[in-house]
Amino acid sequence: MSNHQIIQPVVDLLGQPDGPRERQLIWGEQVTVEDENNGWAQIIATKDGYAGYVPSAALGPAVQVTHWVSALATHVYTQPDFKSADLRSLSFGSQVQVLSQTDRFTETPEGFIPSSHLSPLETQLVDPVAVAELFLGTPYLWGGNSRLGIDCSGLVQASLLACGLPCPGDSGPQERALGNYASPNGSGYLRGDLLFWKGHVAWVRDSETLIHANAYRMAVALEPLQPAIDRILDQGDGPVTAHKRLF
Template sequence: MKLAAAKVPTSTVWTSPDAPRDIDAPATAAQPDVAAWAKSMDTETRLGLHGRTLTQLLFAEPVLVRSERDGWSEVLAPWQPSSQDELGYPGWVPSSHLGELPQSASDPVAIAVPTASLLAEPGGREVLELSFGTVLASDEHADGYTRVATPDGGSGWLADAVLRSVSEPSDADERLRLGEQFLGLEYLWGGTSAYGLDCSGLIHTVSRVLGLRTPRDAHDQADTLPNIPIDDARPGDLYFFARPGKQVHHVGFVSPAGMLHASETGKRLENEPLTDDRRATLLTAARF
């Protein structure tokens, strides 16, 4: 295996090279346009992603390349813990989406707003639009901007106002505030970016901004994070849901209103009281 990194802003991870459909071409292009892809899909088309997409990689995220075939790379994503493989979340991405790991730097920072412009120089032209949850190593600060290391030996600048140090302590209020930025965002199966999130993707990506290595899938989150009695749950904790005899299928942040969550395909990220169906399937709670 070899190490690589995502060199595009958002790379969708697929179950196999044969999984993408014609309508998915914007997501698999050498320079993917995930925003346009998400916008092009109606509910029925989005439902068709089940069994096709798995997760997403964000810019500069490291991967282990296990094999290559016909322009595709089989990868493991170590920043996305999974019970499927101890080395990281498995799946396939276009090989054109991968480059060399960024050169060494220090002080990792995360993009803490929905999208941010990576600039060629402080106050200069935009090179790429990057998503919330993107984590980059920084090596210089100047005039309200931070220089970050990028794949293939490059660098760029981000405004300090869009960044958060991943080593900075966090609390429940910040978890909810970060998640609430995406209220109204349409659910996307396998989504971990500002262009679409699924239920566990919301939890995973918010955690990444806060410097927490949280599993990618809801059932792994439930198995890994410290469980607490449901009645002890407070805002910023997690609710997990499962049907009798089945593994956990849904997760959301406990909120003063009830739950902040990415509900399901065809719906949007919302902060709402628990419905009767949710209460009937509420299995456990957990705390970071």
């Protein structure tokens, strides 16, 4: 086994070589490589223990990352100049190694990133719902974990990791691992609560509104809370299975 990191902006994590996408990994994320064969690496993601396969070309040697992308997305430029050629786009949560920094631009081994788009690795945000709100309008993508496309559990995970809170990658394990069941005695809905269905999860934004990545809108969207519960039931996806309180 060996330690590596992702060196592509986004890469699909597959259940088997050439198989369907299970989740995604983004630039700088740390992984353990268990095996490599025919251009495929069998890996385990450090952030959540998710296992699967990625192309070997998506991996590079692990380096000491120092900062993370705290803007929804950013560009990496060839020079410390926004008019210079851009090399790639990085999504929220991507991790980089900083070599030097000025007020305007930060130098990394891959190029220059606007300094205002980066935060030191130890920086933790405090409101996961506010993180989810950054992603409003992001296209829905089954198994997605980036600004280019994200699903319900990917949104919850990105929100919690940015706040320094561990989180599994899929909604089923999230339901089992996160928070405590809210009181059944009508304690109402509070910002930061999570509602779970079989195969789906949503943040409570306030007592009357959900924010979630959903296939109904094909985007991260706000939706009235009780009408959303009714809609999901009416479309055949079942009732709420858990109302969890994290804070």
